[in-house]
Amino acid sequence: MRSSMWRSALSLALLIFTAGVAAAQTTYPNVKMAGRLQVEYYGFNTTENALGALIPSPENSFMIRRARIEAKGNLTENISFVIQPNFTSGSLGGAFSMKDAYLDVAFTKPEAKNAFVLQAGQFKRYFGRYELTSSNNLPSIERGAYRGLLPVSSNDLAVGNGFAAHDVGAGLKFVGLDKRLAVSGAVMNGALNTNNLDINNSKSYYGRVTFAVTKMLSVGASVADHDFLRPAIYDTVSPGVIDTIVTRDSAATNSAFGLDAQWSAPGNEGLYAMVDYLSGESVLNSANKIWGIQGVAAYNIRIKSPDSFLYAIEPAFRYDLAEPNNQLVNDQSTLITAGVNFYLSSKAQFRLMYESQSFERSDLKTISGVRTALTMNF
DSSP, X not given: OHHHHHHHHHHHHHHHHHHHHHHHSOXXXXXXXXXXXXXXXXXXXXXXXXTGGGOSSOXXXXXXXXXXXXXXXXXXXXXXXEEXXXXXXXXXXXXXXXEEEEEEEESSOTTSSSEEEEEEEEEEOSOOHHHHSOTTSOTTSOSSOOTTSOSOSXXXXXXXXXXXXXXXXXXXXXXXXXXXXXXXXXXXXXXXXXXXXXXXXXXXXXXXXXXXXXXXXXXXXXXXXXXXXXXXXXXXXXXXXXXXXXXXXXXXXEEEEEXXXXXXXXXXXXXXXXXXXXXXXXXXXXXXXXXXEEEEEEEEEEOOOTTOSOSEEXXXXXXXXXXXXXXXXXXXXXXXXXXXEEEEETTEEEEEEEEEEEESSTTSXXXXXXXXEEEEEO
């Protein structure tokens, strides 16, 4: 009787152990769902600015800034994928757009000290620190100026001139030195709109390197060589006749480099700080130089009381100075964002910001007002 009880106990223990091992094993293919929803309101005195009056959008509006469902997973141990469409009323390209849609093929084992990965599809160009920061948690609500303001911030210049944002192509990524060093390079279409075929037979090239100096401090550098269609050539010899000549196989390029540094990460307790510098050439004429510098800082104060409605309070500040064309005088702009983020949980926030966009041109009135957002991700 006693031996029978021991055998039953051992069998039960073996069954529990076997079930635990089986549950711990990863099966392929596997898919995980994620997403984000961000509802935004802005109100600015846009039309009081001579250029702002030309913006085809209201001075104040509610909008769905981001509404994304993301599917990501692994086909095998070495092949992973991400598919992320965006459904939004605030998109300049319409109500639906494809954001991320790419495959990663790793040539190393997950447990290897160094990682070497091929990436192909639509993903973000390897350029700029804040542009590559996830929109799940942006302390400033926006990376650039966006709705209600003029699109001449540092981030707007990087995106508008083909250095940042999404594109279609292929890249290689290397991660080493115990994940402290990351080196990436990509060849891409260079189209200024996402999910587009190339407009010529040339390609654009992007590269980025980051290094974690400490667990809290990391630095980075980016380079870009962006190709574009040559501007139209107008025949001014024949009076009253405009002959437009467009070269389809363009060799015209504009290039840029960027430097950046970051302390901690958005949403972490304590201080988060980031500075991002860009210098490059205009997509309209590579003789025109552009540059911009922005800094973002936030301090996340965790609420210790278990009965508190809030998870954390986070004062935030952003300063942005941009030069869209060094061939023009008095065309610089300054964007200041200041406010507070109320964390309802680690993944849900109410953000309240005051924004002021001033201009070097004396005839352009400062645009100011509020921008708020209720954001969440899962």
